[in-house]
Amino acid sequence: MNARPEAAAPALxxxxxxxDFPLLSRTVHGKPLIYFDNANTGQKPASVIEAVDRHYRExxxxxxxxxxxxxxxxxxxxxxxxxxxxxFINAPxxxxxxxxxxxxxxxxxxxxxxxxxxxxxxxxIVTTVxxxxxxxxxxxxxxxxxxxTVKAAxxxxxxxxxxxxxxxxxxxxxxxxxxxxxxxxLGTVNPVREIGRECRRRGIxxxxxxxxxxxxxxxxxxxxxxDFYAITxxxxxxxxxxxxxxxxxxxxMAMPPLFGGGEMIxxxxxxGTVFADPPHRFEAGTPNIAGxxxxxxxxxxxxxxxxxxxxxYEQDLLAYxxxxxxxxxxxxxxxxxxxxxxxxxxxxxxxxxxxxxxLLDLQGVAVRSGHHCAHPLMQFFGVPATLRASLAFYNxxxxxxxxxxxxxxxxxxxx
Numbered sequence: 001m002n003a004r005p006e007a008a009a010p011a012l013x014x015x016x017x018x019x020d021f022p023l024l025s026r027t028v029h030g031k032p033l034i035y036f037d038n039a040n041t042g043q044k045p046a047s048v049i050e051a052v053d054r055h056y057r058e059x060x061x062x063x064x065x066x067x068x069x070x071x072x073x074x075x076x077x078x079x080x081x082x083x084x085x086x087x088f089i090n091a092p093x094x095x096x097x098x099x100x101x102x103x104x105x106x107x108x109x110x111x112x113x114x115x116x117x118x119x120x121x122x123x124x125i126v127t128t129v130x131x132x133x134x135x136x137x138x139x140x141x142x143x144x145x146x147x148x149t150v151k152a153a154x155x156x157x158x159x160x161x162x163x164x165x166x167x168x169x170x171x172x173x174x175x176x177x178x179x180x181x182x183x184x185x186l187g188t189v190n191p192v193r194e195i196g197r198e199c200r201r202r203g204i205x206x207x208x209x210x211x212x213x214x215x216x217x218x219x220x221x222x223x224x225x226x227d228f229y230a231i232t233x234x235x236x237x238x239x240x241x242x243x244x245x246x247x248x249x250x251x252x253m254a255m256p257p258l259f260g261g262g263e264m265i266x267x268x269x270x271x272g273t274v275f276a277d278p279p280h281r282f283e284a285g286t287p288n289i290a291g292x293x294x295x296x297x298x299x300x301x302x303x304x305x306x307x308x309x310x311x312x313y314e315q316d317l318l319a320y321x322x323x324x325x326x327x328x329x330x331x332x333x334x335x336x337x338x339x340x341x342x343x344x345x346x347x348x349x350x351x352x353x354x355x356x357x358x359l360l361d362l363q364g365v366a367v368r369s370g371h372h373c374a375h376p377l378m379q380f381f382g383v384p385a386t387l388r389a390s391l392a393f394y395n396x397x398x399x400x401x402x403x404x405x406x407x408x409x410x411x412x413x414x415x
Contacts, residue, residue, distance in 0.1 A: 012305070012313045018394050020045040020301075031364025034399045034406075039184050039343050039390030040368055041234045042215055044294070048237055051297035055290040062286055064263050074289050081292035082279070084299045085244045089210075089229060090220040096252065098279040099287060102243035103211045104134040106230035109245055109282060110207055111138035113255040114228075115176055121147030126169045127178040128153045128161055129380050130186060133373040135178050135209045148175070152376065159186040159335035163194060170202050177206045181213035185372045185388065186335030187318075187343030189213075196225030205251070211235055215392070216314060216341045218307045221246050238298035239291040245282075252278035259284040310393045317391050318342040321400045325389075328407055334381055342391035345372075348407070351414045353385040359413065363406035 018024050021043045026033050035043060055077060061070035063078045078099070086094040100106045115125065125139045129152050139150045151174075153166035161179070170177060177199050182189050192208055199206040205227035210219060215236040221229045228251070233242030247255075257264055257275055261284035266274040275281045302310070322344060325331055330349030347353060357369035368388040371378045378384060389403065 010309070012309050012393060014313070014394065014396055017305070018396075020047070021394055022046060022049070024394060028364050028366070029362050031362075032402075034365045034395075034402050036389040036391060036395065036399075036403060037366045037368050038215070038392040038395075039212060039235070039388065041240070042237045042392060043394065044237055044239070045298075045301050047301055048239065048294045048297045052239060052290045052294045055293045059293075060290075063289055077293040077296070078287060078289050081242075081295045082244075084296045085231070086246075088214075088219065088299050088303075089231070089244075089246055090222055091246050092222060093249065095277070095279055096246055096249050098245045098247070098252075098282045099292060100230075100243045100245055101241050101288070102232040102234070103209055103230040104232075106228075106243055106245035107134050107207070107209065108138045109258050110176075110228050110230075110247070111142045113258045113282070114205075114247075114251060115139070116142045116145065117256065118175055119143070119146035119148040122173055123148040124151050124169075124171070124174045125149075125176045125178065126151050126153060126166070126174050128166065128180070128190075129155050129376050130159065130161065130183045130188065130374065131178070131180055131376070132184050132209065132211070133375070135180060135207075136376065139176075139178065155188075155377075155380065158337055159183065159188050160337045161188070161190050163191055166195065167198050170198065170204055172202075174202075174204050177204050178209070179206070180209040180211075181219075182210075182216070182341050183335070183343070183374075183377075184212045185343070185345050185374045185377055185386070186337065187212075187340035187390075188335055188337040189339040189341060192224050192226065199227075200225055212341060212343070215302075216307075217311060227251060233291065233295050233298065236298055237301060239288070239294040241288045242291040242295050249278070252281075255282075257281050257284065261285045305393065313393050314342045314391060317395060317397065317400070318344070320397050321389065321391060321403075324400055324404045325407075328404065328411070330411075334383075334386055343388065344390075345386040345388045347383065347386055348411060351411065353387045355414060356387055356407075356410055359410040360403075360406050363409060365403050365406045367403075 059073040061074045063075045086097045207228040208226045211232040214231045229246045234240040264284040334345040353369040370385045
């Protein structure tokens with residue numbers, strides 16, 4: 001007997017989903033909000049907001065130090081977020097997950113605790129032209145202090161990483177390779193598995209900036225073959241000031257702490273301090289406990305939808321929005337990668353990006369304008385700034401239509 005084919009996953013009920021996000025129902029300047037700035041920060045479902053509120057109403061205490069019930073509950077919420085993130089990225093161990101304020105702190109932790117003690121004159125770090133400043137500037141800072149150099153792999157006119165050129169840069173003097181999983185400007189999905197495989201062949205550790213990937217696709221750090229992976233909570237429906245760094249245990253055990261203080265020690269004496277084992281070695285001070293309660297709720301929400309359904313919907317919406325935008329007179333779209341997430345950067349001939357964004361806001365449309373913390377990428381395309389419309393699974397084709405109508409109105413005013 002032939003096996004019955006598996007039923008396709010049900011389509012998203014986007015109108016029901018939208019009711020989970022309180023902010024999506026508001027108006028701005030008397031217009032219904034169209035929020036297309038999701039690559040900057042995602043909106044929060046009620047379950048995340050309620051998790052933060054519940055922490056402060058019912059469980060507010062510090063972590064680790066107290067033996068009273070509130071302290072145990074706060075610690076349980078905080079450590080529960082570590083467990084949730086470890087499952088979310090398929091980390092081999094929860095003890096390899098360091099809770100941070102976001103990707104920027106995570107990358108700086110690797111820069112100063114891993115790279116700085118190891119670099120010397122003549123060494124190199126490899127990154128790419130399309131990176132966010134958070135995956136460029138920390139490497140420049142530690143390179144300046146050690147005599148190392150930072151090399152940037154090129155991209156092509158479609159905004160795709162030239163993989164062969166990246167791999168050619170992986171010479172023996174390279175002590176760390178870095179790459180964004182997904183570009184925050186172009187939406188380009190980079191070939192991280194291939195890069196990870198080639199880095200392992202050469203014995204070069206690989207750091208992946210996963211900020212823009214985590215909201216849109218499942219993450220499996222073991223399958224990717226990287227050594228470090230950083231995520232930011234606020235881009236994946238969680239509160240601001242939350243994030244994580246995953247690192248292989250052998251690296252963490254060899255890394256000194258970056259910050260000193262409470263909860264990162266075993267014993268403090270004036271003749272020497274004994275530090276805690278990872279991950280707590282890297283988590284000095286009082287953390288954003290309520291925020292991490294929200295992280296757990298955000299992960300539950302995303303996994304409740306299912307990334308297969310989420311991705312199918314977002315890819316359809318991206319295609320619809322790209323097609324609609326291409327029909328706008330004078331438009332130039334940046335980033336035509338074969339595989340990309342729902343991010344569209346563009347300009348309209350004769351219109352400054354900031355002017356367009358300001359007037360779109362008056363029409364109720366929130367988009368980003370500027371360099372998007374990616375100056376080298378702007379320099380590559382020869383522009384000072386772009387507009388960026390970044391979509392999420394709670395956006396709709398009707399909103400895309402409203403966005404295009406708003407562009408037409410603004411374009412008439414400006415040209």
